[in-house]
Amino acid sequence: MAHINFDTEVLRKFCTDAFCNFGFSPEDSAVITANLLMADIYGIESHGVQRLQRYHKSIQNGKILIDQRPEIVFETPVSAVVDGHNGMGQVIGHYSMEIAIEKAKKSGMAIVSTRNSNHYGIAGYYAKMACDQGLIGLSFTNSEAIMVPTFGKKAMLGSNPIAISMPAEPYPFFFDASTTVVTRGKVEMYNKAEKPLPEGWTVNKDGVPTTDALEILTNINQRAGGGILPLGGSEEKTGSHKGYGYGMLCEIFCSILSQGKTSNNTRINGLCHGFIAIDPAVFGDPKAIEDHFSTFLQELRDSPKAEGHDRIFTHGEKAAMAIERSKKEGVPVDVKTVIEMKDMADYLHMDFESYFGKLDVDFNSGYKASF
């Protein structure tokens, strides 16, 4: 898998300009770009500019409506239901988490459940928004159905990530993970790399294990059956019903409380998200709570390592390392993603070379994005 390193600020300028050219306001374009680039900067390549092509296509085919604004349709001092009116997921997500944060600052905690949205990028972005304000943030999203429930053969739940972020030293706690074994983005990356998937990730349309990434992605796109397994695999013995259960927990905060579309009913659009903000001050001195947490995180990192391993990570540590790395080296982008970015630039009549100079990429390789 060939990669080229890009300076993050150059990428930021390119993406922001692109979203402005699609018709978003400069503020919204900056939010969308911040979300995508956070993934690349945090080392979560699957959810970074790798996804630009999907947003491009979704805007092009009218799945994402540029001129729609999210709206509060129900609220109390501790809650809100937001209707995204099928606008851009990141804009809707940012708006929703800002409401949760504002209410949590007044009431101590708040939950916002959001319907009629689109892909909102990494869930962790929204959790981190709350963390940056000294709060505990959680975020959830459903997605087009991709998770096959335990003993099923049809995808019925999304990748349904749960993200949580909380202040800690020397870096914030940051956990963002799908309740499937892996995300669709990871499968897309294996497909781009033309590599077989590891065993235990996916099942075909008969519910039988497969390692063919293209088959899975094609089946998902065509709703032909099969999909990705819950965290815990295919059997109760390895905890399949638990990953499926955490997927349900996610679905409750997204599509159930907002009365939006459940993952299995989101063919065109209508994704749902959930946002929770909690002020630690409603449990005592926030500084003492943060110190207590930081001590535990350090104890985890210091605890004895298994044979063959010399490091135990706490969640957010790899992100902190990746942030440092990206400052020095920029972020790595797959060559096929670069070709997709060039396609998008051409579509928007943008001068690709004026951003990135002359790149050592064969733009006439015949590679076509599969989405």
Next chain:
Amino acid sequence: MAHINFDTEVLRKFCTDAFCNFGFSPEDSAVITANLLMADIYGIESHGVQRLQRYHKSIQNGKILIDQRPEIVFETPVSAVVDGHNGMGQVIGHYSMEIAIEKAKKSGMAIVSTRNSNHYGIAGYYAKMACDQGLIGLSFTNSEAIMVPTFGKKAMLGSNPIAISMPAEPYPFFFDASTTVVTRGKVEMYNKAEKPLPEGWTVNKDGVPTTDALEILTNINQRAGGGILPLGGSEEKTGSHKGYGYGMLCEIFCSILSQGKTSNNTRINGLCHGFIAIDPAVFGDPKAIEDHFSTFLQELRDSPKAEGHDRIFTHGEKAAMAIERSKKEGVPVDVKTVIEMKDMADYLHMDFESYFGKLDVDFNSGYKASF
């Protein structure tokens, strides 16, 4: 593994009387018993009367203090921190969830974080308390360290279950699962049955996989190293860091917000729990939300089955089946557990036969409980 079926009401009378004889009030004895029997009635044998022996020993050795009452040490309209003063976990848990429910009914939602407690039985019991009042209930607990973090060889987190229950038809949603691949209770059951553990559940004190249940339990009791793997197994490829992350989420609501003992620091006692109650009415019409949820659950049950399977379960469905079964057949109890119950009855000078009649059990088999 030989089992004997017991009538649940006879078991209830026996357990309630036993806890009264230990010195608990009739009300507290009824709560403790309700929690244990709920596990047996729901088909979660590992957390039912199978655990009586551990409570018996913990009361005997002063780990559980009978005469201590839980106390609110910090509160706001949406939150509380409870100090359990090392009393009985079920009593402290019941008290804490009642506070969460009361606050949620007034404020829309509430979180209670509880420290200095003991084992509180199944987490789902407390989630279900909220559900029975038309609310969404969540409960979390840490435990003595049993989960080895990804790439570690020393148990640093508890089994750290997350439970959630929410009203639905024809039966409530009820999900209660450890964030480890399996619970310690399951390992105890394999030990009683003298069966090797399935692969991928546990690692020994060097962080190397093992299937020896007794070795694991002995190592845990002696804090010699090793333990149970997070949901997702030992590798990041299969999502080990995700199970570990959900374990951390649990720890945050339990020991971090209450500033109590984290799982790795709970040798004598001091377990921590978390309780969340949410009134669905703060998101719209509760009946409409419940109907929407029930429809999704039915769609899941109706979705196509994988080869070799004829049924997809939703969480709470097996419990509903088990409740029906236990009404007709009573609940099955392992013969070794029956011997432990007889030991406890002898200790409390209770006439075991007056409850259960003459049982076909060899009480002189020489079997001794390992705890």
